[in-house]
Amino acid sequence: GAVVSQHPSWVICKSGTSVKIECRSLDFQATTMFWYRQFPKQSLMLMATSNEGSKATYEQGVEKDKFLINHASLTLSTLTVTSAHPEDSSFYICSTLAPRGSTDTQYFGPGTRLTVL
């Protein structure tokens, strides 16, 4: 399957600052990447779908001005949490869409744990 990396693996920041999280597809050119958020003991919630060269599609209830997504190349998508607040503390996970057999499948990165003080 596809190999996906994220950087950083964890970050602590002060309230009001911005944090950028990188998602890289290491062995596959990913036209589509997904960003998820996972709160403790809860499931993954899709935040947005990122398409290379075009604007991201955000899920209902996700503020696009707060969670800026840039998918400038086929191997890199970034999520910037702007003016972070403690309630933004969560586990952020990206995934890429890659072929598996006769269909496409999402392969997930290791996640980035964000703590906002």
Add this chain to the structure above:
Amino acid sequence: QKEVEQDPGPLSVPEGAIVSLNCTYSNSAFQYFMWYRQYSRKGPELLMYTYSSGNKEDGRFTAQVDKSSKYISLFIRDSQPSDSATYLCAMSEETSGSRLTFGEGTQLTVNP
């Protein structure tokens, strides 16, 4: 009501036991069904995916889908301590790679 319901557990079994994990769903448009394994503080890892109803086997893992009952299962045979993780079911309408809806996840512990 959640689109996908999954008992969060925790579930604790002895090594060698057969584990049964289940999800129910309400959206009849779901066609692709996946099971992911997630270790603590890690991203999910795809275990199995199934299209429509039926069974699929891969080593010690068997996935079953019953679309008429809107019910899917994952069976783990000869469970090992290394199987201890959270298991997430996921579903999509279009393809196994499109927008996924996840269950809450079931936390499994296999005791040696």
